Amino acid sequence: xxxxxxxxxxxxxxxxxxxxxxxxxxxxxxxxxxxxxxxxxxxxxxxxxxxxxxxxxxxxxxxxxxxxxxxxxxxxxx
Amino acid sequence: xxxxxxxxxxxxxxxxxxxxxxxxxxxxxxxxxxxxxxxxxxxxxxxxxxxxxxxxxxxxxxxxxxxxxxxxxxxxxxxxxxxxxxxxxxxxxxxxxxxxxxxxxxxxxxxxxxxxxxxxxxxxxxxxxxxxxxxxxxxxxxxxxxxxxxxxxxxxxxxxxxxxxxxxxxxxxxxxxxxxxxxxxxxxxxxxxxxxxxxxxxxxxxxxxxxxxxxxxxxxxxxxxxxxxxxxxxxxxxxxxxxxxxxxxxxxxxxxxxxxxxxxxxxxxxxxxxxxxxxxxxxxxxxxxxxxxxxxxxxxxxxxxxxxxxxxxxxxxxxxxxxxxxxxxxxxxxxxxxxxxxxxxxxxxxxxxxxxxxxxxxxxxxxxxxxxxxxxxxxxxxxxxxxxxxxxxxxxxxxxxxxxxxxxxxxxxxxxxxxxxxxxxxxxxxxxxxxxxxxxxxxxxxxxxxxxxxxxxxxxxxxxxxxxxxxxxxxxxxxxxxxxxxxxxxxxxxxxxxxxxxxxxxxxxxxxxxxxxxxxxxxxxxxxxxxxxxxxxxxxxxxxxxxxxxxxxxxxxxxxxxxxxxxxxxxxxxxxxxxxxxxxxxxxxxxxxxxxxxxxxxxxxxxxxxxxxxx
Numbered sequence: 254x255x256x257x258x259x260x261x262x263x264x265x266x267x268x269x270x271x272x273x274x275x276x277x278x279x280x281x282x283x284x285x286x287x288x289x290x291x292x293x294x295x296x297x298x299x300x301x302x303x304x305x306x307x308x309x310x311x312x313x314x315x316x317x318x319x320x321x322x323x324x325x326x327x328x329x330x331x
Numbered sequence: 332x333x334x335x336x337x338x339x340x341x342x343x344x345x346x347x348x349x350x351x352x353x354x355x356x357x358x359x360x361x362x363x364x365x366x367x368x369x370x371x372x373x374x375x376x377x378x379x380x381x382x383x384x385x386x387x388x389x390x391x392x393x394x395x396x397x398x399x400x401x402x403x404x405x406x407x408x409x410x411x412x413x414x415x416x417x418x419x420x421x422x423x424x425x426x427x428x429x430x431x432x433x434x435x436x437x438x439x440x441x442x443x444x445x446x447x448x449x450x451x452x453x454x455x456x457x458x459x460x461x462x463x464x465x466x467x468x469x470x471x472x473x474x475x476x477x478x479x480x481x482x483x484x485x486x487x488x489x490x491x492x493x494x495x496x497x498x499x500x501x502x503x504x505x506x507x508x509x510x511x512x513x514x515x516x517x518x519x520x521x522x523x524x525x526x527x528x529x530x531x532x533x534x535x536x537x538x539x540x541x542x543x544x545x546x547x548x549x550x551x552x553x554x555x556x557x558x559x560x561x562x563x564x565x566x567x568x569x570x571x572x573x574x575x576x577x578x579x580x581x582x583x584x585x586x587x588x589x590x591x592x593x594x595x596x597x598x599x600x601x602x603x604x605x606x607x608x609x610x611x612x613x614x615x616x617x618x619x620x621x622x623x624x625x626x627x628x629x630x631x632x633x634x635x636x637x638x639x640x641x642x643x644x645x646x647x648x649x650x651x652x653x654x655x656x657x658x659x660x661x662x663x664x665x666x667x668x669x670x671x672x673x674x675x676x677x678x679x680x681x682x683x684x685x686x687x688x689x690x691x692x693x694x695x696x697x698x699x700x701x702x703x704x705x706x707x708x709x710x711x712x713x714x715x716x717x718x719x720x721x722x723x724x725x726x727x728x729x730x731x732x733x734x735x736x737x738x739x740x741x742x743x744x745x746x747x748x749x750x751x752x753x754x755x756x757x758x759x760x761x762x763x764x765x766x767x768x769x770x771x772x773x774x775x776x777x778x779x780x781x782x783x784x785x786x787x788x789x790x791x792x793x794x795x796x797x798x799x800x801x802x803x804x805x806x807x808x809x810x811x812x813x814x815x816x817x818x819x820x821x822x823x824x825x826x827x828x829x830x831x832x833x834x835x836x837x838x839x840x841x842x843x844x845x846x847x848x849x850x851x852x853x854x855x856x857x858x859x860x861x862x863x864x865x866x867x868x869x870x871x872x873x874x875x876x877x878x879x880x881x882x883x884x885x886x887x888x889x890x891x892x893x894x895x896x897x898x899x900x901x902x903x904x905x906x907x908x909x910x911x912x913x914x915x916x917x918x919x920x921x922x923x924x925x926x927x928x929x930x931x932x933x934x935x936x937x938x939x940x941x942x943x944x945x946x
Contacts, residue, residue, distance in 0.1 A: 260801060261790010262575055300562060302838030307794040309840050311558075326790045327562065329783070329835035330572035330643035 255280035257288060257322040263301060266293040285322065286312040300327040332356050333543040334396035334851040335364075339372075340438045340460070342453060344527050345386065345445030347462040354439060360854065361937055364395030364439065366422040366825040367868025369411025372442065373420065374871055374941070379878035383413040383421075383519075384501055384526040386446040392532075393441075395827040396851045398434035399540050400548045403556045403837070404830035406430055406616040408492070408509070414518040415503040416677075416731040416752040419879040420774045420872045421518040422781075424825060427509025428616040429490040435536025443529065450499075452491070452531040454484060457538065465530035470496055472670035474511035474638070480533050493531035494521040495672025497719055501525050503731050504677040504718075508669070512623070512639060513615065516674040518753060518775050543853030551850055559837030560619035566836065568612070568622045569643035572789070573600025573651075576643075579788055579804075580901030581762040583652040583755070585705060586683030587748050587889075590896035598656035599646050607658055608640055620832045630659055641665040641675070647757025648679025653686070653705060660708035664715050671719045680754035681728050682714045684735065684747055693741045699724045748889040750777035751881070758785040760892055760906060763804045765813025767906040768916045771886040772814060772926070774872035782818035783831070791835055793820060795842045796858050807908040811915025822865035867936045869920070870928050874944055883926040886913060 256275040259267045267276050268291060280288050285303055289312065294301070303310055304323040316322070337359065339352040354368075362368045369391045381387045390412045397405035408430040414421030433441065436455050450465035463483075468476045473495040480491045490510055498505035498521030505521030506514045515521075524530075542548055576582050577596035584592045597603065604610065608628045614621035624640035636659075641649070645665045655661060668675045686703045688694045696702050700723050703710045717725030727735040731752040736744040748755045753776025760767035765784030770777040779785055787801035793816070802813040820841070824831040833839040841858045849855055856864075876885075888909055895905040906912065917924065921932025930942045 258800075259790075260792065261788070263790060300566060300836065300838075302562065304794050304840070308842070309838065323794050325792065325794075325838075327836050327838055328572060328575065328789050329786050329791060329832065330569040330576065331780075 254278065254318065255316050255320045255322060257324065259292070259294065259324040261326045262299060262328065263294060263297055263324060263326050266297050268292050280316045280320065281318045283316055284313050285310065285316065288316070294324070301325060302327055332359050333541055333853050334399045335359055335439050336437055336540055338438050339440040339442060340455070341442045341444065342460065343445050344443060344447040344451065344529060347447070349460045361864065361867055363826040363864045365393050365409045365828040366411060366822065367864060367871065368440065368826070369393040369409060369422060370420065370868055370871040370875060372440065373411055373413070374875050374944070377413060380418070380880065381413060383415045383418060383523055386527070388413050388523055388526070390443040390520070390523055390527070391440065392433070393828070394430055394434055394439050395829070396848060397827050397829045398431045399542050399851050400545065400552050401617045402552045402829070402847055403559050403617055403619050403839070404833035405828070406618065407828045407830050408433070409825055409828050410507060410515050410520045412520055412523045414520065414775065415522050416519050417776045419751070419881055420875040421520060422775060422825065423506070423515035423518050423520050424780070424828070425492070425507065425509050425515040426513040426615040426830060427490055427492070429492050429509050429534055430828060431616065432490055432534045432536050434540060435538050436534055437536060437538050441532070443527065446526065447528040450528045450530055452480065452529070452533065455532065455534040457536055468530055469499060472496065473508045473672050474670055476531060477510040480531055484533060486535070489533050489535045491531045491533035494524045495670060497671045497673045498522055498525035499530070500721060502673060502719065502721055503729065504674040505672050506674050508672060511669060514669070517676060517778065521672050542851050544850045548847070548850040551846060555839065555843065556617070556619050559833060559839060562838045563620045563836045566620070566622070567601035567605055568624045570601045570604040570624065570646060572643055573646055575789065576758070577651070578900050579762050580896060580899045581759050581785060581788065583647050583757050583759060585654050586652050586687050587755070587759070587891045589654070590902070591899040592651050592654070595651060595654065595656040599650045599658050599661065604658060608662060610640060613639070615830070618830065620836050622832055622836065626662060628659060628662060630663055636662055636666055638666055639669055644757050645675040648676050649711060652679050652683050652757070653711060655706050655708065655711060657708050660711060664711050667715060668719070673719055676756045677754045678715060678718055680748060681718050681732060681735070682711065684732060685714055685724060686710065687746050688739055688743050691746065693739050693743050745890050748891055750887060750889070751885055753777050755889065759901065760888065761895065761904055762901040763788045764807060764810035764906045764912060765802055765804070765817065767888055767892065767909055768810050768814035768912050769818060771888055771913060772916060773818070774869065774876050781821055781825070782814055783821050783835070784813045784817045786835060787813060787817060793841055795840050796820070796862060805904050807906070807912055810906065810912040811919060814916050815919040818869060819862045819865040822868050823861055826864055826868055863936070867938060870933065870936055870938060871941065873922070873926070873928055874941060877927055877946060878944065883913070883924070886926055
């Protein structure tokens with residue numbers, strides 16, 4: 254299983270959350286993109302960056318068991 | 332040290348002479364450059380409590396290592412001086428190819444001293460330094476000035492930072508611009524240049540600074556450029572945040588008295604901004620993000636405005652803060668401010684202040700010269716003109732908004748929204764409590780760039796810097812920490828002289844910045860060691876504040892910030908526990924209860940040399 258959390262203005266685009274705010278899903282062997290496509294993140298129309306275990310990864314990265322995925326919106330003004 | 336020339340160019344305007352000094356490698360490693368290194372030099376060389384507009388003041392331009400190769404976001408320069416609004420530490424940053432060119436000319440730092448008898452501009456051409464007569468460009472606007480200098484020097488590639496007529500007139504909100512495209516906007520650095528009769532500094536360089544692993548650094552730079560561009564492409568620039576920030580209650584409305592402005596935000600934010608103003612992205616050199624907006628729009632008088640469009644801060648302070656939803660009027664006022672060389676944030680604050688003072692009966696129509704109104708382009712244009720020229724009602728701002736409130740009297744200071752005489756930018760601290768602490772403690776006065784807590788409200792945070800999540804925006808117990816950590820990261824970008832949008836909009840991580848540093852200098856820094864360079868810079872900047880007489884009594888919030896909204900994204904919220912938040916922040920910084928750095932923290936930060944300067 255992997256844990257995913259969206260932050261800030263993306264939070265309400267997560268399909269579900271446990272008591273700690275994570276979306277827990279069987280993601281082993283899947284790419285980040287495949288999992289994000291299951292969410293409503295595209296509706297937000299906001300750029301974002303993805304970290305896996307606190308290290309930035311491209312969305313074609315293939316996940317392993319126990320990975321923790323952090324999705325951070327990239328939207329900043331002056 | 333690889334990545335640095337270890338060379339400081341010192342220009343004496345009084346004598347029209349120059350010398351070079353060697354920079355101390357110890358402090359290059361401790362501070363990295365930019366605003367931190369500039370603070371050290373200011374602390375070392377400029378006495379406390381001087382008049383910022385006197386020849387005793389110095390102007391310091393400090394780079395980092397980023398300009399060694401074409402790292403994304405490296406077209407960024409920092410100016411450090413004593414600012415005319417606060418009378419104390421000021422750093423301000425702008426973008427433009429001027430920064431990489433200064434590095435290529437062979438310098439890490441430029442220090443300007445004294446005062447020229449007549450208007451002059453400087454041309455740095457590798458080792459050759461020229462003092463050129465500026466009488467033909469004195470009085471010209473920032474864009475014309477740049478054009479004339481390029482023609483005179485015979486090369487369009489030469490970049491010049493310059494001031495407009497506002498800086499020449501010592502307007503305390505005058506800024507310094509690079510080719511009229513980007514602005515070191517806040518705090519009045521343009522007035523300091525004007526006080527020295529210095530119109531512009533042009534630069535051209537041809538050298539490559541030694542780099543530890545040049546091929547590796549260039550390869551990483553190219554990879555990052557591609558990736559960040561792919562991440563950020565198609566974005567609408569800073570106007571993208573107008574609508575989401577209004578929903579959060581972060582946008583200033585009716586000079587900080589309004590609660591919501593849903594319709595107005597949609598009128599001046601994207602996507603309407605993009606279509607109405609015919610926007611194209613306008614990237615700086617070496618920038619994969621392209622946040623600046625080039626616009627081409629026909630104004631109401633039939634003239635065509637082709638140039639820089641208003642950024643979010645301008646939309647906030649000339650738009651929502653004045654309840655003005657006329658995007659063309661805002662764009663026109665923005666262009667005039669750019670050409671004159673004034674900070675649109677403080678400009679908008681002064682206009683809002685005048686309107687409210689009029690409504691409160693503190694100043695008359697006769698004194699102002701018109702009846703000022705909210706959502707009125709005539710008000711905007713009339714008052715902008717007066718403030719830029721410091722004429723008529725504008726003359727009361729010669730010493731900033733505090734000076735104006737003193738002249739008006741009648742309790743008008745309670746209307747002014749400022750900290751240390753620097754006006755609040757377009758982010759409401761009632762929407763993000765960390766911003767309240769940030770504004771109160773920022774060494775240059777109320778600032779959203781020397782600390783970005785407002786970004787935390789949108790969800791930006793740093794998992795690779797021991798953070799699990801962004802602080803909750805209305806949590807009083809984490810507000811001090813919020814200010815602390817977001818100041819540390821912001822300061823890092825200013826030390827590197829790298830545009831923060833590489834991180835905030837491009838997704839660059841602190842870890843990757845460490846890789847850039849390692850390839851350039853050959854030195855390993857952990858992420859927390861990188862943030863420690865920020866802590867050092869902030870400590871030095873605070874020491875300058877303290878020596879200028881500032882302390883906890885000056886780390887305040889404007890009275891309006893304790894008035895909660897009734898409806899909207901920050902309904903019922905205000906940072907009433909501010910004093911406790913400030914205590915938390917001081918503890919994190921290692922300062923005493925008066926906000927004075929202690930000998931202990933200076934020792935921990937390897938700044939023992941500065942312990943004798945403590946009161």
